[in-house]
Amino acid sequence: MHSAIRATLLFLGPLYALVPQAQAYELYRDEGTHLNADLTVVYGLLSSKHNYIGRSGSFRWQEGFAKYGFSGETDRIGAGSVYGSLALISSATWGDGDPGGYSIGKERRTSFEDAYIGWRSGSLLPALGQDGIDVSFGRQPIKIGRGFLINDDAANPGRGMGLEYDRGGAYYLGARHSFANTAVLRLGGKEGLHGSAMWIKSKNPALSKTEMALATLEYTAAEGTVGMTHIRGLNVDKQFTDAKTIERKDIKMYGLWGEGNAGIPNAKFGFDVALQDKKSGNEVAWSAQAGYTFADFPWKPEISYRYSYYPKNWDGFFTGGYLDDGWTLGEVAGNYVRGSFASNLAVHAISLRARPYENLTVGALFYNYRTVANRAVLNADANAVEVYLDWAVTRHISVSPLFGLYKPRKDQGNGGSQSSSSTNVYTQLVLSANF
Template sequence: MRTPHYAPLISLVALCTLGPQAQAYELYNEDDGATVLNADLWAGFGWFGSEKNYLANPQEEPGRMRWQEGFAKYGLNGTTNKIGPGSIYGGFSLISTGSWGDGDAGAITAGNERRTAVEDAYLGWKSGDLIPALGTDGVDFSFGRQLVTVDGFLITDDGFAPGKAFSPIPGVADGRFNRGGAFYLGPRLAFGNTAVLKLGGTDGLHGSLMWLKSDNPGQSETEVAAATIDYTTPIGSIGSTYVHGLDVNERYTFADRSERKGMDIYSIRGQGNAGIENADFAFEVARQEKRSGSQRAMFFDAGYTFADVKWQPAVSYRYSRYSEGWDFLFQGGFRKRYQGEVAANYAGSVTSNMQINDVLFSVQPTDKLTLNAMYFHYHQLSDRDTQDFSAREVDLYLDWMVTDNITLSPLVGFYKPKKWLEDGGLQSGSASTNTYLQFIVWVTF
């Protein structure tokens, strides 16, 4: 049985360059920012190729696949402090996505997906100086359809974007999980419905309470409640996250998704430079309690930038580990350390039953060009359904800001699995090294 993909869905290329609302075009500005209305555009198009595939279908030899993905997100956002105390903010956007060609190398998309739908539709209120004890904007309440991200790896976004080919049951792809293509680019990040209360700002002691309801069939339309508490200083922050599973849609449950209802997750996490200039550290240790038992996951990473050296070389190391029954929940790639290109997206789950070591090295010849190299070693912790996703991967890529609005991101990856389709892996043809290519154009206005 093929293991479903539990991949982080935004590439490291994207998270190193652009955010979904990195820029905006100002349509209206009254009284020096008292009331502001912005227009947003975020778009991307990618060309992809893989010399091997991971379809778990012997009829697809030798396995070469070519496909394309694209999206455009467009809308409005604004804020005003002229209606009562504090300020009111909100946003509305649509997103159009599509996939073309053979479909991706992991049988998530078929290459004929298209969809336009509402992406953001939210309102919020910030307290301004109304409650001095909590600081400026010490209360921030928002609701509606929006992106919600929590530090660490438990809740990053709702970006998992399967297409018509995705099926947890081999041979049964009825399209019920289809979100309209652009699986790799993964721009559909917003949760279907939310209510988020943040208290205390971003410094000192602060926290949040939230309710998140996914409308993503690939996430079994999971509904959760969550709480965070953090203490932030100039050298870093320490915090904790608690997540409780409220419900799932049984029509879309597969594998152990039904256990999300009633599941409890606890974590301790931290990040910062620990007082060391140009250093960066982060960690999280998490535990899941569900009907089948306890599961654990953790990561630690450390990095350093040689800021006084030509091209400002930076190096970092990350260790992560996920127990055999770990549920990845809403772990994504956007604004987080990515877990590899081929391994994470196409070649099998890397967020359960896996130990991962990876190293990132980058240099910045100019303020608009960054060259990157990553090495990954994936080691499966125990046998599971006779499949073994142990592998090594090297990814070489660059981020080139051609203009303030356009970034080009070419990448070449080399993926060497321990096993292939006929002896317990997923790769077609053989366990020889697969060459993977992609070229993405990102646009923001």
């Protein structure tokens, strides 16, 4: 698979963060034990005036998924508490498929998503704090720090990349997040000094079925959290690698990050710095963000700015996310444009949000993309603007429309990615429900 395609996939699955997390239907509860039935259903209608696979005409397609299963916890099995989840996902894409060519509109799949069990120590070891030991195994999502290096296993290509890469459609919605195999040990709870050690294996062909070991050390106080991460690549499936991802087998990564308000009410700060030590040489990527909420103003407006820098040979690894809370670089650029991804790119991003009502958020985002090197090979320079609503219609149902404009400097005829250098008009309407 072409390295540009693989790198673009690192930003898949952005909208899932918008979906209200399941309130769950309580099947059983008594003192110390509960069992829930969980259901999330999401459906999206999407369109793009231009595409990124050299075809003429616009694209219109639909995506959907349902995640359903059970979760629970009990403290009646010895000391501490046992918890776990078992869930499946059914997903599909209809219509033309997406404009990046990752799905073709014929994807359908039902598969296990979550299947894990864990144990928390509760108050058993006071010296380590509440739940000072947390051990879990199985299929589960894993996020490290702010998600700059690992934010779940969320690449969800379809048949457009070949049958061997198909994860069942819903490319944009990105329903599937869980790593196939994990063993996780967390120590120290969630306050003060705490850390973790993990073994993680992906079975996602789009991410080279990477296997890794990692450790984290964090400190959390009222002002925020700072943390360090060390990742060691253990193995990859060579069938699904390219010149960049083949180096994951022995890669070493070191990350330093932080987030919080630094003691300033209504402020939000965040930063990430990461080093990749691999055979072809060392690479350093970084990002910094600052924001403020005007809590005393009508609608409580928020403004934030983020700058992200990825050098030419950076491996985006398992990064991902959405809007202010993640690493997707815009709906069009971060999902469909081959070249606007976590490599050889510098991005300025401004976000404006307000809440006219408790159940309604309105927002706008502005992006400026600049290619760091080798513009003659692939020029990702562009500007984009997006406006959106997040409307919680009821406790269980939400509606999220978005309208975006994306203007690249170059088209495919002279070193760019888009079929035309004119402005792309992108729209989507996503409906979600949790029960």
